[in-house]
Amino acid sequence: MNAIPRLSGDDRRAQIIEAVTPAVLEHGAAITSRQLAEAAGVAEGTLFKAFGDKESLLVALAEHHMTDDDAIAEFTSDSLEELVATLVVVLVERMRFMFQLVVALGPIAQRVAEEHREVFDRSKLWLAAHFEPFGAELRVPPLVAAEVLRTLAWSAASGWGEHSPVSSVDDILQVLLHGIVRSEAAAAPAAPSPAGVPASASENQKA
Structure with a gap:
């Protein structure tokens, strides 16, 4: 030893x-x-x-x-995709460790987590700050993006208690960047016009 x-x-x-x-x-x-x-x-x-x-x-x-603030290292990203890819990996690894710690220590870890809840809240602000430079590319405010990222990362880290979790780090990355709907669905053909109504008329009605 x-x-x-x-x-x-x-x-x-x-x-x-x-x-x-x-x-x-x-x-x-x-x-x-x-x-x-x-x-x-x-x-x-x-x-x-x-x-x-x-x-x-x-x-x-x-x-x-x-309360280890150094557990999440500082970094810079040139694109939103690179940022999300990096954050997903870092957070899932960090949260997987925290999940193991909570399971191992039970009430002790739960009590400590509650007493230091401000650390968890601070991490959301830290994430939101990294999303800020890419605000124009986001569909939601940076704080919401941070919350969604944390939620999905925790889900992947814990696996909801399953021995063989369904979602992977790559799954989370794809959902965060592209959603759960196939891109083809967004470009699906418009529904046919009612019988006897010219397509141009239907378009005018929509307009």
Whole structure:
């Protein structure tokens, strides 16, 4: 087992959290202090000294990941298509991890998520800001585009609890950019004019 280098304060706590996260995702809130210590490469006493007790460590772990603003990196895009393609991949990966965390920690993660709801709300504003430069190409306001993107990304990440989710990242990308209606439908031929009425007359009535 690889020992954690000697650090102090928040850096040491953060490094321990990163080290034990895979074990927590595997075992959930039922993970033992011994398993946590083994995953971190430290003695159990070191964990207690850093966090107080196991639940405090799990709460700190949930807060660390749920409030991690660096999890979504900054980037620039030259087109709306490139922006959406990048955001879909980033968000689905991020939300898939968060979904696993919530399932693993249950009430602990749910409580932390509620206490830090402003972080989730801030992410929507962050997304909307990336849509702003392409506002003229959008059918909806940037904030609505951000909300739709988050909703579809969460759906793909969670799979609604199904073992074999139907929608993929590419499906979400296609729906966001083109909708769920085939483009041919938009160019479908007009309905025939009523019997005895010239086509030109019908067009005039529509006008």
